[in-house]
Amino acid sequence: MRIGFGYDVHRFAEGRDLWLGGIKIPHTKGLLGHSDADVVIHAICDALLGAASLGDIGTHFPDTDPKYKGIDSKILLAETGKLIAAKGYTIQNIDTTIAIQVPKIAPYIEMMRSTLSDLLSIRMDQISVKATTTERLGFEGREEGVSAYAVVLLDS
Numbered sequence: 001m002r003i004g005f006g007y008d009v010h011r012f013a014e015g016r017d018l019w020l021g022g023i024k025i026p027h028t029k030g031l032l033g034h035s036d037a038d039v040v041i042h043a044i045c046d047a048l049l050g051a052a053s054l055g056d057i058g059t060h061f062p063d064t065d066p067k068y069k070g071i072d073s074k075i076l077l078a079e080t081g082k083l084i085a086a087k088g089y090t091i092q093n094i095d096t097t098i099a100i101q102v103p104k105i106a107p108y109i110e111m112m113r114s115t116l117s118d119l120l121s122i123r124m125d126q127i128s129v130k131a132t133t134t135e136r137l138g139f140e141g142r143e144e145g146v147s148a149y150a151v152v153l154l155d156s
């Protein structure tokens, strides 16, 4: 078995859609990034790639490449899943935590789990998504941005 860890941060910006865990969430602002800035998916990609010692999301999908400008991060996750499978690994489980002050994420958790499990061809009970505020502390608490953490376990 191999463990992997991923962490990502994106800042809030006006005039952007808020994408988290593959779901578009209604909010007054969204996250800024070269792609759709889905911080949850990016943390999961990094955890998967880390577990397989395949570098990180920037190695495979560089933000200097115009091909990835505005790209739907769901495509990046599906591609990452293929890289993992090509190395002979299968996903045992994934656990994630989103640190976000607003909006409330609870209503979208099941949709995220469903979407993410479909993209990786795993069961819903193999992926956990949790959200926490930071009690108004730090950049997440000041509503300046969102961070996400992910751990994965791969079987070889």
Ligand code: MG
Pocket: 008, 009, 010, 033, 037, 038, 039, 042
């Ligand atoms: Mg990112």
